[in-house]
Amino acid sequence: MREVVPWQDGPDGDADGPLTPSRDGAAKDIRAFDGALGPARAEGLLSALELLRADTARGAQLDFELLRRSQQHTLDAPQPPPFRSLQAFTKGGREHYGIDPTTRAHFDACQAESTTDGGRPLPLTVRAARACLDVCFFHPFDDGNARSAFLVLVFVLAREGVELDGVSLLRRITFQADDPQDALTLARYIDVHLAETRRSAASLGSQ
Template sequence: MSTDALAAWVQARTRIDWTSAAGEVPAPVEPIVDGLTTWCGEGGRSADLARGQRLLAALAQARTDASRRLPLTCTLPTGWQQLVLGMPGVRFRQGDAFAKGGRERYALTPHTEHDFERCLRDSADPRVPLASRAARAYLDVAFFHPFPDGNARLAMLTLAYVLELEGVRLDQVGPLQTTRYADDDAGTEDLAALLFVLIRSTHQRVTRFVTEGSALPHHCLA
């Protein structure tokens, strides 16, 4: 049987120095072009129009939940996932899950759902920089793999929710779409650092556009 990647992730997330993995970012950040809305409208790596519409509905709900300051517990991702999949009654997975062509296994124990919710609560820890908290929540969803399908999309929505609580939106999210591995500490730190750069770069582009009337970068016009 393949190694339990979830157990590897639970160990890895305790090794990472989240407070130094990313710097403090400006907030709020309101981009000229909403990169996540664009990504959702495109279906998140898919040209499926219906899939894109479901993702947009889930993003709208996630942002509404953030505006209400609702705590990030299992209830919120479950509601978003119902919209992502277009299915009522979505439940936490009932057995081991697999990804990457079956090469990565996420075991299920009697404590998995409780552990997942505990990890989600870490996203509100004010001692950890925003970029690190959002990156960690993204990977929590990816490696706990809470639902039978759609977890990559849900991970992005969870990241968006954590940022939205601080009034931060990105003008591009494509660079985040890279395969991640549960036991890759350096890759995990790189994700937090990348998110920090994306937030800071979005802020800088907005500031430059407002103060100098600069043309929008090509990726913002796509």
């Protein structure tokens, strides 16, 4: 399904370059959304967010080794969790994610496509959405994949100097693995938040 999504139809709303908002939308959402589910959950995710942002600053490559270090903080685990070894089921069993000896390497190859390298690079909004959904649908961990997927989205944006002042559309919607339009919907939601962040930044700059 990943190969048939019309990624080239995604929005190109990130052409204006780096963006620093007046507030940290990712951290704000974690404190509100995850904090309501449990203080320890929010603390772990905030710790992982800080680690991933440090990784972007040092130019780290997005791969499973980076994610498992982050996931250790997210889950407050004693050590970085391994790639899952069993089949996974989500959405009440409606979606099934298989596993074979090539799954880990295939996952890393897909995550590497989040960069701008290549002859015809896709827009940042599309690459961030695709990397996020790769985590959702490869389902590399036994637990916490949705949180890891969100952090990957933030990582891909931050690596190119873009942060958002709101992320609610990116964490409240369920996407289906077998619907190619769902992938583009996520890219459009990222674009909506980008546009809102740029408007807010411009408004503050004109005051």
